[in-house]
Amino acid sequence: MGNDPDATPPDEALKALREAVLLAPNNIALRQHLAETLFLYGHMEEAERIYRAALEMAPNSASLKLGLARAFYQQGKQSHALVIIEDLVKSPGATAQAFLMHAKLLAGVGEIETAVREYRRAVELDKNVADPEFAARLGIGATEEESEVVEGRVRAASFEPERPAEQDMERPKISFKDVGGMEKLKEEIRLKIIHPLTHPELYKAYGKAIGGGILMYGPPGCGKTYLARATAGEIHANFISVGISDVLDMWIGNSERNLHALFEQARSHAPCVLFFDEVDALGASRADMRQHAGRQLINQFLSEMDGVKTSNEGVLVLGATNAPWHLDSAFRRPGRFDRVLFVPPPDAAARAAILRLQCRGKPLEQIDYEALGKRTDHFSGADLKAVVDVAIEGKLQEALKVGVPKPITTKDLMNAAAALKPTTKEWFATARNYALYSNQGGIYDDILQFLKR
Numbered sequence: 001m002g003n004d005p006d007a008t009p010p011d012e013a014l015k016a017l018r019e020a021v022l023l024a025p026n027n028i029a030l031r032q033h034l035a036e037t038l039f040l041y042g043h044m045e046e047a048e049r050i051y052r053a054a055l056e057m058a059p060n061s062a063s064l065k066l067g068l069a070r071a072f073y074q075q076g077k078q079s080h081a082l083v084i085i086e087d088l089v090k091s092p093g094a095t096a097q098a099f100l101m102h103a104k105l106l107a108g109v110g111e112i113e114t115a116v117r118e119y120r121r122a123v124e125l126d127k128n129v130a131d132p133e134f135a136a137r138l139g140i141g142a143t144e145e146e147s148e149v150v151e152g153r154v155r156a157a158s159f160e161p162e163r164p165a166e167q168d169m170e171r172p173k174i175s176f177k178d179v180g181g182m183e184k185l186k187e188e189i190r191l192k193i194i195h196p197l198t199h200p201e202l203y204k205a206y207g208k209a210i211g212g213g214i215l216m217y218g219p220p221g222c223g224k225t226y227l228a229r230a231t232a233g234e235i236h237a238n239f240i241s242v243g244i245s246d247v248l249d250m251w252i253g254n255s256e257r258n259l260h261a262l263f264e265q266a267r268s269h270a271p272c273v274l275f276f277d278e279v280d281a282l283g284a285s286r287a288d289m290r291q292h293a294g295r296q297l298i299n300q301f302l303s304e305m306d307g308v309k310t311s312n313e314g315v316l317v318l319g320a321t322n323a324p325w326h327l328d329s330a331f332r333r334p335g336r337f338d339r340v341l342f343v344p345p346p347d348a349a350a351r352a353a354i355l356r357l358q359c360r361g362k363p364l365e366q367i368d369y370e371a372l373g374k375r376t377d378h379f380s381g382a383d384l385k386a387v388v389d390v391a392i393e394g395k396l397q398e399a400l401k402v403g404v405p406k407p408i409t410t411k412d413l414m415n416a417a418a419a420l421k422p423t424t425k426e427w428f429a430t431a432r433n434y435a436l437y438s439n440q441g442g443i444y445d446d447i448l449q450f451l452k453r
Contacts, residue, residue, distance in 0.1 A: 010041045013037065014034075014037060014038065014041065014043075017030075017033065017034040017037055018034065019400060020034075021034050021050075022393065022396050022397045022400055023397070023400060025393075025397070026057070028054050028057050028058050028061070028064075031050055031053060031054040031057075032051075032054055032063065032064060032067065034050050035047045035050040035051045035054065035064075035067055035071075036067065038050060039067065039070065039071060039074070044071050044074045044075045045075070047067075047071045048068060048071040048072065048075070049386075049389065051064055051067050051068035051071055052068065055068065062088060062091065062093075062094075062095070062098070065084050065087070065088055066084075066085075066088060066095070066097060066098055066101065068084060069081040069084040069085050069088070069101060070101065072084070073101065073104070073105065076243045076245055078105060078108055078109065078243075078244055078245060078278075078281070079244075079278055079281065081101070081105055082105045082109075085098060085101050085102045085105060086102070088102075089102050089118070095125070095126075096121075096122045096123070096125035096126035096128075096129045097122070097126075097129060098122075099118050099119070099121045099122035099125065100118075100119065100122040100129050100131065102115075102118045103115045103116075103118040103119035103122060103134075103138075104134065106118060107134075107137070107138065108244070108245055108248060109244065109248055109281060112138065112139075115138060116138050116139070116140060119131075119134070119135065119138060119140065120140070166261070166265050167240050167241075167242065167246060167262060167265060168240075168241075169238050169239065169240050169265070169269060169272075170238070170239050171232075171233075171236070171237075171238060171239065172229045172230065172232045172233035172239050173233060174226075174229060174230045174233045175230055175233040175234045176230055176231075176234050178230060178233075179223065179226065179227055179230050180346060180349075180350040180353035180354050180357070181346050181347055181349060181350025181353065182223070182227060182343070182346075182350070185216075185227065185341055185343060188214070188339060188341055189214065189227075189231050189341075192214055192339050193214070193231060193235070193273075193316050194231075194234055194235055196208065197235050197237075197271055197314075198235070213305060213316075213317035213318065213319065213335075213336050213337040213338065213339075214317075214318050214319070214337065214339045214340075214341060215279070215318075215319045215320075215321065215324065215327070215331070215332070215337035215339070215340045215341065216228070216318065216319065216320045216321075216341050216343050217320070217321050217322065217323075217324040217340065217341070217342060217343065218322070218342055218343035218344055218345075218427075219322065219344075219345060219380060219423070219424040219427035219428065219431075220322050220380070220382070220423070220427065221380035221381055221382030221383060221423060221424075222343050222344065222345050222346065222380045222381055222382075222424070223343065223346070223381050224277075224320035224343050225241070225275070225277060225320060226381075227343065228241075228273065228275040228318045228320065229241075229275075231273055231316075231318065232272075232273040232275075235271060235273075237271040237272055237273050237316070238266075238269045238270075238271070238272040238273070239272070239273045239275065240262065240265065240266055240272060240273070240274050240275065241275045241277065242262055242274065242275060242276045242277065243277050243278065244277075244278050244281040244282060246258065246262070247259050247262070247282055247297075248281075248282070248297075255297050255300075256296060256297055256300040259282075259297065259300055259301060259304060260300065260304060262274065263304040263310075263312075263315070264310070266315045267310055267311070267312065267314075267315055270313065270314030270315055271314040271315075271316065272314065272315055272316070273316045273317075273318060274315060274316065274317050274318070275318045275319075275320070276317070276318070276319045276320070277320050278320070278321060278322075279319035279320060279321050279327065280321040280322075280323050280324065280326040280327045282297065282298075282301060283298055283301055283319075283327050283328050283331050298328055298330075301331075302330055302331070302336065305317060305331075305335070305336045305337075306335060306336070317337075319331075319337055322427065324340065324443075324444075325434045325438060329440075332443075340443055342444075342446035342447060342450070344446075344450050345378055345379065345380050345422070345424045346379075346380070346381060346384075348370075348373040348374050348377075349373060350373075351372070351373040351376050351379060351384060352369040352370050352372060352373030353369075354381050354384045355367075355369050355372055355373065355376075355384055355387070355388065355413070356369050358384060358385055358388040359388060359408065362388075362392070362408060363405055363406070363407040363408065364407050364408050364409075365407045365408065365409045365410070366410075367408070367409070367410050367413065368410045371410065371414075372410065372413055372414065372417065375414060375417055376417050376422075377422070378422035378424050378425060379417070379420075379422045379424070380422065380423060380424050382423070383420065383422050383423055383424070386420055387413060387416045387417045387420060388413070388416070390416035390419060390420065391408055391412040391413050391415070391416040392408065394412060394415070394416065395407075395408055395412060428447070428450075428451065431444070431447050432447065432448075432451060434447075435447040435448050435451075436448070
């Protein structure tokens with residue numbers, strides 16, 4: 001396409017499609033075409049948003065669900081993609097592409113035997129979806145001497161494994177002043193992480209090590225990752241963000257090796273905040289595991305956090321999860337994730353602050369952010385971003401008709417908020433059951449207190 005002189009440049013093609021969708025907002029096929037084109041050109045976040053909007057209009061569309069799952073997968077949101085794909089492959093008439101995506105997601109979390117089965121089902125349905133490189137990674141077609149599946153992982157042939165690549169490291173420029181609300185959480189992090197680094201002599205006098213871990217949990221989209229990055233910025237520390245795909249590997253022993261390399265990188269660049277997103281995928285309860293390989297990874301994780309062979313002085317481990325009840329209880333012992341912090345949806349003042357940030361740099365009338373904050377109860381930070389996006393889409397439709405851009409008003413934002421539902425309510429429905437019936441040591445009391453408001 002790049003060599004065709006008559007081809008439309010990507011930016012122009014996307015601009016034309018966006019305008020077409022604004023003029024025909026109820027045309028689902030057009031929205032899907034825009035989402036697929038965005039995906040093709042690597043605009044994954046926008047593709048995700050367009051797929052979501054189309055699914056609100058056609059919630060049973062298998063092709064839209066598959067597209068959204070692919071957009072999640074490309075952004076590293078494996079658990080989000082897996083929820084959609086697991087539903088698709090159970091439905092009658094599931095496509096070869098759905099089974100292939102399921103196989104790739106399962107391989108990414110170490111479920112190799114199931115991944116092999118799903119890949120074979122995909123190829124049986126449609127030979128055109130065959131992916132020889134992926135098949136080779138699964139050990140399909142190889143002789144038993146070359147590779148085989150053992151306890152759900154592929155056993156490597158006799159070769160020297162590659163040295164794990166170092167993760168990208170950054171020095172965040174944001175700090176706590178850039179985080180709206182969350183004052184209780186900030187104070188907990190100051191006590192556990194910041195004060196030991198700023199007053200090391202006091203902590204050493206009492207024989208208290210500088211380091212340790214904090215586990216943050218709560219509904220998705222409420223700023224756990226942002227808070228972790230701000231923590232590193234507050235103490236001018238290095239920051240390494242780790243996703244499950246950075247650790248999990250289908251070859252036996254490689255996941256443990258990857259995890260060790262990450263801790264070694266953090267130790268050699270202390271002070272360093274090592275942030276694990278979706279940490280429950282790496283540290284799921286061993287009681288629920290049938291495979292020895294998964295238990296080995298958890299044992300490695302616990303060993304690294306304890307600093308059995310090497311000191312973790314100056315290594316600050318932050319974990320984030322939407323499902324703390326799936327995390328092995330051993331992670332909550334002293335010296336590990338011994339502080340478990342609930343990250344709730346932002347309160348009214350924080351919602352107003354988030355909306356003010358989201359609207360910055362856009363054409364605005366005088367906006368009543370406080371009123372908007374009160375009208376968006378239970379909205380997460382991600383939900384509030386969606387409110388602003390929906391309001392902007394409405395103003396763009398008006399601008400295309402009259403040819404003149406008009407400022408966003410409080411009413412526009414109120415209407416957008418009324419058209420959206422807070423995504424946190426579904427999470428609280430699940431969390432409430434754990435808080436009521438599986439609340440050992442009062443670990444989930446914060447959830448119950450929040451629900452009583």
